[in-house]
Amino acid sequence: MARYRGSECRLCRREGLKLFFKGDRCYTEKCAFERRGYAPGEHGQARKKHSDYGVQLREKQRLKRMYGLLEKQFRGYFERADRMKGITGSNLLMLLERRLDNVVFRLGFAPSRNDARQLVRHSHFLVNGRKVNIPSYTVRKDDVVELREKSRKVLPILDSLETVARRGIPGWLELDKDNFKGVVKTIPTREDITMPVQEQLVVELYSK
Numbered sequence: 001m002a003r004y005r006g007s008e009c010r011l012c013r014r015e016g017l018k019l020f021f022k023g024d025r026c027y028t029e030k031c032a033f034e035r036r037g038y039a040p041g042e043h044g045q046a047r048k049k050h051s052d053y054g055v056q057l058r059e060k061q062r063l064k065r066m067y068g069l070l071e072k073q074f075r076g077y078f079e080r081a082d083r084m085k086g087i088t089g090s091n092l093l094m095l096l097e098r099r100l101d102n103v104v105f106r107l108g109f110a111p112s113r114n115d116a117r118q119l120v121r122h123s124h125f126l127v128n129g130r131k132v133n134i135p136s137y138t139v140r141k142d143d144v145v146e147l148r149e150k151s152r153k154v155l156p157i158l159d160s161l162e163t164v165a166r167r168g169i170p171g172w173l174e175l176d177k178d179n180f181k182g183v184v185k186t187i188p189t190r191e192d193i194t195m196p197v198q199e200q201l202v203v204e205l206y207s208k
Helices: 008-015 023-027 052-066 071-083 088-097 100-106 113-121 155-162 199-206
Strands: 125-127 144-147 173-176 181-184
Touching: 052 071, 052 199, 071 088, 071 199, 088 100, 088 199, 100 113, 100 125, 100 144, 113 155
Parallel strands: none
Antiparallel strands: 125 144, 144 181, 173 181
């Protein structure tokens, strides 16, 4: 499967937003976005005028990269959101938030979504007592996401849990840190998603 192999920090600078690919490093002065908060490349600091299409495309790229998806995967989520009742943009965000790799990240078991994706693929987690190694698995209300017994001494996971207070846990999730498990208390709403995203621009882009 295709994947991006370049500098992850360049993506944050390109999108003008911290995407937290490097975990704790993103909270320190070493963060490349903090040191050079402008687009990469020779003309990164030049003023640019974007067309309406350019603004919409940039927002789509930002959201896609935030969750680490390829174009085909992201388009699939949009089409699924469009078929659901309610507002398409909000539905899209809620579907992305309910991905298992995102839930693992939000609960603090991993410092970034990329790390969470790898942990899920390596079968470190159970959902309702059953092994799930599919990062795109969609969690539901009352699902219990639990770290497997044999994985509870993995140092990167323990280190990430120690810093979870700095990132915070969304209100729609509940973490039982002592027992290495989290519960999906409810399906997330648009109000629960505090990232600076204008999902309506994505809807407008795909609706053309």
